[in-house]
Amino acid sequence: MREVAVVAFAQTRHSATDEGQSEPELILPSLEEVRRKTGLRKYGFTCSGSCDYLAGAPFSFVSALDALGAWPPISESHVEMDAAWALYEAWVRLQHGDVDSALVYGFGKSSQGDLREIMTLQLDPYYLAPLGLDQVSYAALQASAVKADRARLDEIVRRSRADGRANPHALDLPDPAGEDFEVEPLRPYDIAPVTDGAAAVVLAAGDLARELCENPAWITGIAHRIEPHYLGMRDLARSASAAEAARAAGVGKGHVDVAEIHTQFSHEELILRQALELGEDTLVNPSGGPLAANPVMATGLIRIGEAAQRILDGGAARTVGHAAGGPCLQHNLVTVMEA
Amino acid sequence: MSLEARHILEFPGGYTRTTGPVIGRFLTELRDGRIVGVRTADGRTLVPPLEYDPETGDAVTGDYVEVGPAGTVESWAWVHSPRAGHPLDRPFAWALIRLDGADTSLVHAVDAGDVKALRPGLRVRPRWRAGRTGHITDIESFVPEVTKIVSPVRTEYVMRPGLALARFLEGVAGGVFVGCRCGSCHKVYVPYRLSCPECGIAITEEVEVPDTGTITTFAINNLPDPRAPEVPFVSAYVLLDGSDVPMIALVGGVPAHEVRQGMRVRAVWVPEEERTQSMANIKWFAPTGEPDAEL
Numbered sequence: 001m002r003e004v005a006v007v008a009f010a011q012t013r014h015s016a017t018d019e020g021q022s023e024p025e026l027i028l029p030s031l032e033e034v035r036r037k038t039g040l041r042k043y044g045f046t047c048s049g050s051c052d053y054l055a056g057a058p059f060s061f062v063s064a065l066d067a068l069g070a071w072p073p074i075s076e077s078h079v080e081m082d083a084a085w086a087l088y089e090a091w092v093r094l095q096h097g098d099v100d101s102a103l104v105y106g107f108g109k110s111s112q113g114d115l116r117e118i119m120t121l122q123l124d125p126y127y128l129a130p131l132g133l134d135q136v137s138y139a140a141l142q143a144s145a146v147k148a149d150r151a152r153l154d155e156i157v158r159r160s161r162a163d164g165r166a167n168p169h170a171l172d173l174p175d176p177a178g179e180d181f182e183v184e185p186l187r188p189y190d191i192a193p194v195t196d197g198a199a200a201v202v203l204a205a206g207d208l209a210r211e212l213c214e215n216p217a218w219i220t221g222i223a224h225r226i227e228p229h230y231l232g233m234r235d236l237a238r239s240a241s242a243a244e245a246a247r248a249a250g251v252g253k254g255h256v257d258v259a260e261i262h263t264q265f266s267h268e269e270l271i272l273r274q275a276l277e278l279g280e281d282t283l284v285n286p287s288g289g290p291l292a293a294n295p296v297m298a299t300g301l302i303r304i305g306e307a308a309q310r311i312l313d314g315g316a317a318r319t320v321g322h323a324a325g326g327p328c329l330q331h332n333l334v335t336v337m338e339a
Numbered sequence: 340m341s342l343e344a345r346h347i348l349e350f351p352g353g354y355t356r357t358t359g360p361v362i363g364r365f366l367t368e369l370r371d372g373r374i375v376g377v378r379t380a381d382g383r384t385l386v387p388p389l390e391y392d393p394e395t396g397d398a399v400t401g402d403y404v405e406v407g408p409a410g411t412v413e414s415w416a417w418v419h420s421p422r423a424g425h426p427l428d429r430p431f432a433w434a435l436i437r438l439d440g441a442d443t444s445l446v447h448a449v450d451a452g453d454v455k456a457l458r459p460g461l462r463v464r465p466r467w468r469a470g471r472t473g474h475i476t477d478i479e480s481f482v483p484e485v486t487k488i489v490s491p492v493r494t495e496y497v498m499r500p501g502l503a504l505a506r507f508l509e510g511v512a513g514g515v516f517v518g519c520r521c522g523s524c525h526k527v528y529v530p531y532r533l534s535c536p537e538c539g540i541a542i543t544e545e546v547e548v549p550d551t552g553t554i555t556t557f558a559i560n561n562l563p564d565p566r567a568p569e570v571p572f573v574s575a576y577v578l579l580d581g582s583d584v585p586m587i588a589l590v591g592g593v594p595a596h597e598v599r600q601g602m603r604v605r606a607v608w609v610p611e612e613e614r615t616q617s618m619a620n621i622k623w624f625a626p627t628g629e630p631d632a633e634l
Contacts, residue, residue: 132424140416228393232444
């Protein structure tokens with residue numbers, strides 16, 4: 001396996017409202033930042049993650065390429081998924097051995113539409129989408145299957161929001177309060193906030209990584225696994241695919257200092273801690289996680305970026321970045337990084 | 340001023356989607372008011388049917404079996420405020436429903452009225468839409484199975500009190516408690532009766548007892564009763580002075596929590612002009628204010 005590392009990470013100062021930037025305008029500052037950090041302006045491969053339904057326009061990623069400067073022509077690809085999977089594709093591309101660097105970015109402006117209904121469109125069009133099953137409703141079905149303790153959920157939200165307030169990129173959200181339900185058993189604060197934002201990561205292989213950066217975050221394991229789409233075919237209280245991905249990526253082979261996990265709903269932390277077998281001594285989502293900022297389609301990439309940044313900063317030896325896609329944690333990607 | 344535009348993404352008339360043989364079979368049966376699952380090679384029944392076995396990825400068999408229509412709710416989420424796209428315009432539950440005969444769960448809405456009606460194991464049945472077209476929403480929602488009904492019962496009688504009670508009520512009509520003394524054990528019973536329940540012999544000696552007595556035991560009732568003045572009310576055993584067996588009566592004119600064993604009470608009679616041959620002549624027993632009696 002070729003040595004590949006995260007050598008630079010940048011993200012926007014995420015926003016809860018549309019600040020009037022187009023998608024290329026949203027991406028540009030993060031691209032500029034990783035270019036500055038690495039000194040690279042050309043990359044062997046470029047891959048992005050986004051979702052056309054967020055913009056309500058087909059091929060919206062194509063116009064976003066204007067932020068890249070795709071002339072002369074570049075080697076480029078796109079996933080209609082969270083950009084964490086774009087990072088996976090870039091990692092696979094680097095394994096081919098003919099290029100040494102890759103630029104990965106993701107972006108999402110969820111403020112433009114109704115995310116709760118937009119995510120209904122990802123459901124199968126025969127059995128689930130026609131029911132109008134919205135994102136919060138299917139997450140609530142999972143929360144109900146977990147039989148999560150309310151005090152534990154409240155604590156997860158309280159901790160995530162406090163960490164988010166200390167993170168200049170995340171939103172400033174107050175401590176959780178209120179007895180109302182959005183869809184019982186989920187309260188409004190159990191749900192990740194609507195967020196606009198973008199993020200970029202640079203991957204480099206071998207000696208180039210050592211040249212570009214003092215403490216490369218070497219990817220020692222990366223794997224993703226998926227489960228059946230239909231909710232009734234799964235045990236919603238567990239995430240078998242996250243557990244399989246974690247095993248394949250080798251999460252348990254050493255101590256995990258920091259884990260950044262893709263929890264768009266508070267109960268997902270309980271499921272994922274168990275699936276990833278994270279111990280009490282692992283710091284979970286010190287950035288605040290998605291409960292403090294959820295720029296959809298960049299959120300998973302940010303988890304890898306935040307986990308990598310701990311190593312780039314020299315503060316951690318071994319970290320895990322996790323991303324999820326599909327309804328009720330259907331699809332999970334786990335990345336293990338080491339100093 | 341910031342520039343804004345409304346943008347709607349819509350495909351007029353909706354997408355035309357081919358269903359394929361497996362989903363098509365399910366939807367066709369649904370149009371006919373039946374729910375079918377498909378068998379996998381290892382004999383499991385998938386509902387709703389998929390083209391493949393989610394555990395192995397192998398194609399399913401061509402074996403379709405009717406399931407349900409009843410099923411069991413495995414878990415649910417309660418929607419307090421339905422959204423425009425939701426199947427019901429009143430609060431409802433999303434649920435995972437294991438239809439009878441199925442090995443997987445169907446996701447659908449349950450119209451249960453109140454979140455308190457839901458529990459694991461709740462039995463539900465589909466409520467079918469009138470004009471079915473072969474669509475998952477041909478099932479409007481699931482509704483709880485019938486597990487109880489309300490049956491009104493009313494039968495009328497003409498009652499007569501019997502000789503002894505008639506004699507007692509005659510006394511009550513005159514503001515007097517009529518009792519009797521057993522010639523064998525000498526116990527005094529109130530109300531008046533014609534035989535001694537201990538000795539089993541006829542009683543012939545009639546006695547009058549005063550309308551004062553002592554509470555021997557009592558109960559505070561928190562459920563409304565048409566015969567009671569208010570809630571809570573106190574019913575008590577009152578041992579009338581000179582009698583040996585207590586009589587059950589209401590206690591009033593005192594807060595319920597102050598009633599106690601040994602409390603001295605006296606009957607409160609309704610005004611003479613309102614009296615009938617009925618226990619309604621005694622409004623209740625009220626404290627006399629005397630010191631408590633030893634029991």
